[in-house]
Amino acid sequence: MSRRSxxxxxxxxxxxxxxxxxxxxxxxxxxxxxxxxxxxRASLDRMNAYLLELTGHxxxxxxxxxxxxxxxxxxxxxxxxxxxxxxxxxxxxxxxRRLAADPEIFGMAVSFEPYALDPKTASSSTRVFRSDRGLxxxxxxxxxxxxxxxxxxxxxxxGRPYWTEPYFAAGGGNVLACAFSHPIRLKGxxxxxxxxxxxxxxxxxxxxxxxxxxxYTFIVGRSGTFIAHPNPDFVLRxxxxxxxxxxxxxxxxxxxxxxIAGKQGIVALADIHSGEKSWMVYTPIPATGxxxxxxxxxxxxxxxxxxxxxxxxxxxxxxxxxxxxxxVGTSYGITNPLRKLTAFAGTxxxxxxxxxxxxxxxxxxxxxxxxxxxxxxxxxxxxxxxFAAATQAKEAVESELRIARxxxxxxxxxxxxxxxxxxxxxxxxxxxxxxxxxxxxxxxFFLDEDHMAVLIADVSGKGVPAALFMAVNRxxxxxxxxxxxxxxxxxxxxxxxLSRDNDACMFTTxxxxxxxxxxxxxxxANAGHNPPFVARRDGSIRVLxxxxxxxxxxxxxxxxxxGRDRLDPGxxxxxxxxxxxxxxxxxxxxxxxxxxxxxxxxxxxxxxASVWNRLSxxxxxxxxxxxxxxxxxxxxxxxxxxxxxx
Amino acid sequence: MKMRGWRRTAAGFLLAGIALATPPPQAGRMTVLQxxxxxxxxxxxxxxxxxxxxFEAEGLDVDVRFSDENSSPITELFSGRADFITAWISQTLxxxxxxxxxxxxxxxxxLMLVAKKESGxxxxxxxxxxxxxxxxxxxxxxxxxxxxKYGITPVLVPQSYNIDAFLVGACDVxxxxxxxxxxxxxxxxxxxxDLVPFFYSDYGLNFPEDxxxxxxxxxxxxxxxxxKMRRAILKGWEYAFAxxxxxxxxxxDYCAGYRVRTNRAQQxxxxxxxxxxxxxxxxxxxxxxxxxxxxxxxxxxDELIRQGFVKTVPAYEDFYKE
Numbered sequence: 016m017s018r019r020s021x022x023x024x025x026x027x028x029x030x031x032x033x034x035x036x037x038x039x040x041x042x043x044x045x046x047x048x049x050x051x052x053x054x055x056r057a058s059l060d061r062m063n064a065y066l067l068e069l070t071g072h073x074x075x076x077x078x079x080x081x082x083x084x085x086x087x088x089x090x091x092x093x094x095x096x097x098x099x100x101x102x103x104x105x106x107x108x109x110x111x112r113r114l115a116a117d118p119e120i121f122g123m124a125v126s127f128e129p130y131a132l133d134p135k136t137a138s139s140s141t142r143v144f145r146s147d148r149g150l151x152x153x154x155x156x157x158x159x160x161x162x163x164x165x166x167x168x169x170x171x172x173x174g175r176p177y178w179t180e181p182y183f184a185a186g187g188g189n190v191l192a193c194a195f196s197h198p199i200r201l202k203g204x205x206x207x208x209x210x211x212x213x214x215x216x217x218x219x220x221x222x223x224x225x226x227x228x229x230x231y232t233f234i235v236g237r238s239g240t241f242i243a244h245p246n247p248d249f250v251l252r253x254x255x256x257x258x259x260x261x262x263x264x265x266x267x268x269x270x271x272x273x274x275i276a277g278k279q280g281i282v283a284l285a286d287i288h289s290g291e292k293s294w295m296v297y298t299p300i301p302a303t304g305x306x307x308x309x310x311x312x313x314x315x316x317x318x319x320x321x322x323x324x325x326x327x328x329x330x331x332x333x334x335x336x337x338x339x340x341x342x343v344g345t346s347y348g349i350t351n352p353l354r355k356l357t358a359f360a361g362t363x364x365x366x367x368x369x370x371x372x373x374x375x376x377x378x379x380x381x382x383x384x385x386x387x388x389x390x391x392x393x394x395x396x397x398x399x400x401x402f403a404a405a406t407q408a409k410e411a412v413e414s415e416l417r418i419a420r421x422x423x424x425x426x427x428x429x430x431x432x433x434x435x436x437x438x439x440x441x442x443x444x445x446x447x448x449x450x451x452x453x454x455x456x457x458x459x460f461f462l463d464e465d466h467m468a469v470l471i472a473d474v475s476g477k478g479v480p481a482a483l484f485m486a487v488n489r490x491x492x493x494x495x496x497x498x499x500x501x502x503x504x505x506x507x508x509x510x511x512x513l514s515r516d517n518d519a520c521m522f523t524t525x526x527x528x529x530x531x532x533x534x535x536x537x538x539x540a541n542a543g544h545n546p547p548f549v550a551r552r553d554g555s556i557r558v559l560x561x562x563x564x565x566x567x568x569x570x571x572x573x574x575x576x577x578g579r580d581r582l583d584p585g586x587x588x589x590x591x592x593x594x595x596x597x598x599x600x601x602x603x604x605x606x607x608x609x610x611x612x613x614x615x616x617x618x619x620x621x622x623x624a625s626v627w628n629r630l631s632x633x634x635x636x637x638x639x640x641x642x643x644x645x646x647x648x649x650x651x652x653x654x655x656x657x658x659x660x661x
Numbered sequence: 662m663k664m665r666g667w668r669r670t671a672a673g674f675l676l677a678g679i680a681l682a683t684p685p686p687q688a689g690r691m692t693v694l695q696x697x698x699x700x701x702x703x704x705x706x707x708x709x710x711x712x713x714x715x716f717e718a719e720g721l722d723v724d725v726r727f728s729d730e731n732s733s734p735i736t737e738l739f740s741g742r743a744d745f746i747t748a749w750i751s752q753t754l755x756x757x758x759x760x761x762x763x764x765x766x767x768x769x770x771x772l773m774l775v776a777k778k779e780s781g782x783x784x785x786x787x788x789x790x791x792x793x794x795x796x797x798x799x800x801x802x803x804x805x806x807x808x809x810k811y812g813i814t815p816v817l818v819p820q821s822y823n824i825d826a827f828l829v830g831a832c833d834v835x836x837x838x839x840x841x842x843x844x845x846x847x848x849x850x851x852x853x854x855d856l857v858p859f860f861y862s863d864y865g866l867n868f869p870e871d872x873x874x875x876x877x878x879x880x881x882x883x884x885x886x887x888x889k890m891r892r893a894i895l896k897g898w899e900y901a902f903a904x905x906x907x908x909x910x911x912x913x914d915y916c917a918g919y920r921v922r923t924n925r926a927q928q929x930x931x932x933x934x935x936x937x938x939x940x941x942x943x944x945x946x947x948x949x950x951x952x953x954x955x956x957x958x959x960x961x962x963d964e965l966i967r968q969g970f971v972k973t974v975p976a977y978e979d980f981y982k983e
Contacts, residue, residue: 163819165826172792172818172831180825183922238828238849253924256848260926272850 028346036339043331047324054320059294062316063281066296066309071279073225073232074298074307077218080119081195081302085176087113087120088197088209095125095199095209101132103141103155110143111150120211121145121184121192125199126161127207138162144212167208170196174205178303181215181242183251191215191242191250193303218243230293230311237304239271258287270295274306286312352381356388363388368396416479420448423482426489427456431624434461439532442469443623444649447594447631447642454481455592455647456489460496465533468496468505471590471649472525472567473544484521488513488567492527502527502540503577506567510542514571522568526559526590535582535653540575542567545593548612550619552585556612559588582653587619594646598634606637623650692716694873694890695726695734695743700915701923702931703840703871704747705908706766706939710897712911718896719889727919744879745890747871750953750961751799754980755970759877762981764891765953766898767870769941771839771934772803774859775846780833782857785811785864791833794820800836803861803868806964810864824849834859840934844927868961870938872953880982891951891983899947902936905929953981 091109095101110123122144132139140161142153161167170177181193192214199207222232222243233244239254255271258264266284273280277299286293294316297308314321352375359372371392375385431443444457454474461467470492474481491512495505506527513523526547528539539559543566548558562576582588591611598606614633618626627648634646696704707725710716716723726743728734734746739758753760774793776782782791785807793815795804808815818832824842827835828849837843839860847853861867873894880887901908912928915921943949955977962974974980 163821165821165823168819168821169826169829169831172826173829177829180823238825240849252922254848254850256850257924257926260848260929261924268850275850 026346027350028343031342031346032339036335036342039338040335043335047327047331050327051320051324054323055317058316058320059313062294062311063296066294066311067279067281067298069225070232070296070298070307070309073221073309074300077221077234077305077307078300078302081178081213081300084117084119084211084213085178085195085197085302087117088123088195088211089176091123091125092197092199092209096201103132103139106141107143107152110141114143114145114150119213119217121190121214122212124161124166124210125207126167126210127199128205129162131201131206166194166196166210170198170208171205174198178237180236180238180240181251184212184214191219193242215242225309229315230309232307232309234300235271235274235306235308237275239275242305262287270297273297274299274308275304277301277304277306283313286310349381352377352385356381356385359388359392363392363395368392368399419479419482423486426486428459433459437532439654440530441623441652441654442650443627444471445627445631445647447646449594449642449645454485455594455645456485457590457647457649458489458492459649460493462496462499462529465531467530467532468492468502468527469530469588469590469649469651470496470525470527471544471547471592471647472523473592473594473645473647474523475521475566480519480521484519484523484568488523488525492525496527496529501577502529502538503575506540506542506564506575507573510565510567510573510575511571513568514573517568520568522566524566524592528588528590530582530588530651535584535586537580537582537588539578539580540564541578542575545591545596547588547590548615549580549582550587550589550612550615552583552619554616554619556616582651584653584655586653587615588651589615590649590651592645592647594642594644595630595634595648597644598638598646599643600637601639601641606634623652626650691722691724692745692886692890693724693726693737693743694745694747695728695732695737696747697728697734697871699727699729699921700912700919701841701921702909702912702928703935705901705912705932705935706894706898707747708897708911708915709901709904709908710893713897713900715893715896715900716890719893721886721889721893723890723893738874738876745873745875748874749799749868749870750872750958751802751868751965751970753872753874754962754965754974755799759975759979760874761877761880761887761979762872762874762953763880763887763983764873764894764951765869765957765981766872766894766951767935767938767941768943768950768954768957769938770803770860770862770866770868770870771938772800772861772868772870773837773839773843774804774807774834774861775827775837775843776834776857776859777827777851778855778857780857782834785813785859788813788815788834790814790816792816792818792831793834793836794818794826794832795836796820802964802968802970803866804836805968806866807859807861807864810866840931840938841927844930844934847930848924848927866960866964867957868964869953869957877979884982887982895947895951898939898950901932902939905932908932952983953977 091113094109095106098105106125110125114120114123122142124140124142126140129137138159138161139155140158141155143150144153166177166179176195176197179194179196181191184190184192192212194210194212196208196210198205199209218234222234225232231245234242235254236242239256240251241249241253244250255267255274259268259271264287267287270282270284274297279298281294281296283292283294285291289312292313293310294313295308295310297306299306355372355375359370362370371389372385375382427446428444433442442459444459446455446457448455454476455472457471459467459469472485472488474485474488488509491509492505495508498505500508506525523542524544525542526539526544528537530537541561542564546558546561548556550556559578559580562578564575565573595611596606596608614630615626618629621629627650630648694707696707700708711723711725734743734748735752735756737743738746738760747766750762753762780791782788795801795817797819815834820826820836824835824837824846826832827846828851835842837846843858846856873890875887909925909928909932913925916923916928939950943952958977958980965971965974
């Protein structure tokens with residue numbers, strides 16, 4: 016049992032993991048991914064909706080505030096337009112009252128076109144501004160260039176109220192400010208401008224108060240300049256357009272154009288600082304022409320979604336770990352007994368049939384298999400014992416068969432040349448049995464000085480019964496031939512005897528010839544045997560045709576006929592059994608008569624033992640060493656110059 | 662100019678008063694080069710000459726000073742507080758005290774008019790009856806010549822130091838410096854293909870702009886110093902153009918130090934535009950830069966006389982001394 020089993024190419028545990036574990040992993044992953052993508056989409060949608068609401072709200076707050084502030088210059092302009100008498104003192108009073116009432120305005124001016132206020136003065140710009148000392152008036156003649164200032168000129172040219180671009184007010188601590196200007200029309204003609212300076216410091220505070228998921232908000236002015244931005248260096252310096260150039264980001268320019276065009280939008284972009292993917296929503300503030308924007312890093316929005324994904328992944332991995340452990344455990348539960356069984360089978364195949372497999376108590380197919388193994392071992396043990404006994408018996412029979420074979424061989428003439436003192440012919444015969452004892456036989460013997468009987472026979476069946484029948488045949492033939500009655504009569508007589516008591520129903524084919532060694536004359540009879548042939552010296556052959564007579568041992572009344580031929584000097588008579596022509600390759604191809612005849616013709620001038628050796632070699636090679644039938648050949652050659660012997 | 666104008670003016674008068682009270686310069690003090698405006702790429706060559714020790718290499722100890730609304734280089738030159746200044750020919754030819762041009766840095770006028778394509782203005786004649794914003798003083802010489810040349814009568818409106826009026830449509834055509842306002846329009850979201858530019862230099866009115874000037878007596882007393890100044894300045898420009906990124910870094914530091922509200926994109930554009938104006942007609946070889954061509958001198962002089970700014974001008978040879 017300690018033998019290591021050889022490596023298995025596709026272990027069960029691997030297949031279970033492949034077909035259960037991996038599909039589970041895939042399904043799990045697909046579910047996690049789908050839910051992540053859905054959550055992500057939903058979160059982004061929520062965020063976008065939130066951002067739209069937030070920027071919309073903030074924009075509305077700013078809009079409302081600046082719309083309210085813008086009413087003050089409008090009211091003053093209307094008041095001035097309605098005044099019967101206009102003088103600078105009244106204007107100062109008017110502005111002071113408004114400044115006292117409106118803390119968000121830190122300075123005001125009422126400025127007139129040349130000679131519009133007073134035909135004697137070319138310019139008049141009355142101003143009041145807040146300072147640490149309270150409200151301060153500026154002399155109306157202090158500034159002579161207001162006519163070209165944007166806050167004056169642009170609304171004058173446009174003929175409508177105007178928000179200036181924001182600027183840093185030089186006085187009052189460099190405060191970010193912008194001005195709102197409202198035209199004054201006297202008698203339907205443009206006469207001047209009422210302007211209010213408004214601090215934008217509150218704007219920054221508003222932005223800072225808005226918490227957007229660790230994102231930020233900013234405001235751009237009408238031409239894109241940042242008015243409020245978490246990076247103070249950007250304010251009034253950079254714009255989406257300048258950043259687009261500096262950072263090589265054309266997308267920023269496109270966004271900036273939409274913003275200053277007063278559009279609302281949502282856009283995904285790479286953050287200008289970190290480069291991480293962010294979402295930006297912008298909403299216009301129509302009153303001032305600004306745009307309010309909020310930027311949120313997608314990571315921050317997706318953080319809860321991601322952490323949910325991570326939780327799912329952890330759960331999934333834990334679940335998979337349990338499943339993998341289960342798979343490994345189960346498969347070892349199966350493969351351990353299998354390994355035991357494998358080792359057990361190995362022990363059995365090594366011949367140890369007395370062992371029994373134990374320790375498999377599972378109430379499942381494996382236990383059933385173990386029981387079958389144990390039964391198989393017991394059965395095998397019994398079978399091998401029986402087999403050993405049978406083998407012993409068979410060996411005894413075979414030993415006897417070997418002896419029988421020796422006896423049988425001794426029955427056939429085996430010494431060549433058989434008649435060294437007869438130069439008129441040469442004779443060679445050989446029997447190669449398929450089994451230990453052969454059913455074929457041949458014989459030759461002189462009947463008188465000049466006549467020799469030559470026969471070849473093939474007993475039906477093989478082995479011991481055929482051998483015994485052959486022995487009977489041979490003895491019988493020797494006896495009947497000695498009577499000198501010719502081949503046909505000899506065969507007829509033998510047939511009668513054999514047929515009479517043939518309980519085993521065995522039969523024999525036989526060719527019997529009486530050969531006159533002096534003249535070469537040949538008288539023969541054929542009891543159903545393969546017709547022999549004669550190889551002429553010129554390489555042609557002639558067949559000693561069969562007369563169609565029956566086998567020996569079948570019909571006691573059968574008649575047999577004689578045929579005649581004559582061997583000329585150098586001609587070779589070939590007798591053979593069907594073991595030659597029916598020799599077969601493992602692929603089923605027969606050796607055949609043609610091949611046999613060719614071999615004989617090719618070797619007709621060799622000595623006869625060589626002819627046999629050549630034939631035997633070819634047949635062995637042809638059958639690849641497996642022989643199914645007895646092979647028997649008798650070769651009789653009339654010597655050249657045989658006639659001189661007569 | 663917004664609300665600052667009146668205060669600025671007040672401060673200007675104040676500063677002028679201080680200037681008048683300042684005693685004449687003492688011998689042995691630093692040589693002062695005062696440029697027309699706050700730090701920006703228009704003055705990159707002088708800044709880099711200073712920063713890279715190119716003045717020192719010529720044996721000069723130069724202080725580069727900047728100007729604002731309250732400090733004009735010409736006032737500083739005449740007061741003796743500045744030895745060299747940058748100025749336009751159209752300015753320096755109208756002064757009542759003789760000055761000498763020792764280096765004409767910009768060869769091409771960068772002053773231009775710009776219209777929005779949507780206004781339908783395509784050629785000078787289209788400006789007839791349209792609101793055209795122009796700057797006052799010396800900046801009005803080229804537009805005046807331009808309108809006369811093409812027989813145009815636009816509605817002239819004053820222009821402040823920015824392009825807001827143009828952007829909101831308060832005027833149809835605005836004046837611009839190619840290196841400055843023209844790009845600011847672009848950086849306000851208006852694409853260049855939506856603009857129609859009119860360069861005065863393309864209409865036979867190329868008035869070369871920034872040149873280096875000193876009092877005639879300064880040049881007569883120490884011509885060698887003037888030559889050194891010229892060499893150092895041209896080397897400064899050569900360096901600035903060859904090392905644009907480094908120059909922009911230095912410029913942005915200067916701008917931050919002087920609280921100039923600008924951005925790198927704007928300064929980069931300006932440096933490239935100034936580069937075009939410096940190499941105009943001279944090519945990349947710095948040894949051919951800085952020459953005041955007699956044609957250019959004459960063109961400006963003729964126009965000044967025609968418009969009645971001056972009756973006579975100095976001879977070219979007396980005005981320009983390399």
